[in-house]
Amino acid sequence: MEGSPTRTEISEKVIQLFVDIIGFVDRSQVTEQTDFIHDFKIIDDDLTCFVMQIKWQFNLQATQEDWDHITTIKQIVDLIVERSNLQCGH
Numbered sequence: 001m002e003g004s005p006t007r008t009e010i011s012e013k014v015i016q017l018f019v020d021i022i023g024f025v026d027r028s029q030v031t032e033q034t035d036f037i038h039d040f041k042i043i044d045d046d047l048t049c050f051v052m053q054i055k056w057q058f059n060l061q062a063t064q065e066d067w068d069h070i071t072t073i074k075q076i077v078d079l080i081v082e083r084s085n086l087q088c089g090h
Contacts, residue, residue, distance in 0.1 A: 004084065010058070011077045017057065018073065021050045032074035058084070 005013070011032055018036065019027045025040055036042040042050070051067060054060060058080050070076055 007077065007081055010080050011073070013057065014054065014073055014076050014080070017053050018050055021053055022046055030073065032072070032077060034073045035071050036073070037071050054080070 015027070015030050015032075015034075018034075019025055019030055022036075022040065022042060029039075034040075036047065036050075054076060055062065060080055060083055062079060062083065066079060070079065
């Protein structure tokens with residue numbers, strides 16, 4: 001599975017996207033355990049923009065149902081890893 005990003009690389013990219021899109025959150029405040037709804041009260045447009053960027057950056061095929069249960073960075077990373085493993089099929 002050469003060329004595939006590691007879980008750590010995916011996590012870093014997701015965290016960086018979150019920091020860039022939300023704008024008012026410092027990188028040092030964000031970990032995989034970050035709950036964007038409870039920790040930072042991120043809802044509505046900011047969250048929608050973040051989700052759209054995640055889907056685009058990682059070519060992620062996820063349903064609204066998948067997203068309904070996600071509240072942490074770790075859950076997003078898990079979903080990306082799970083879906084990218086399924087797509088590879090090796």
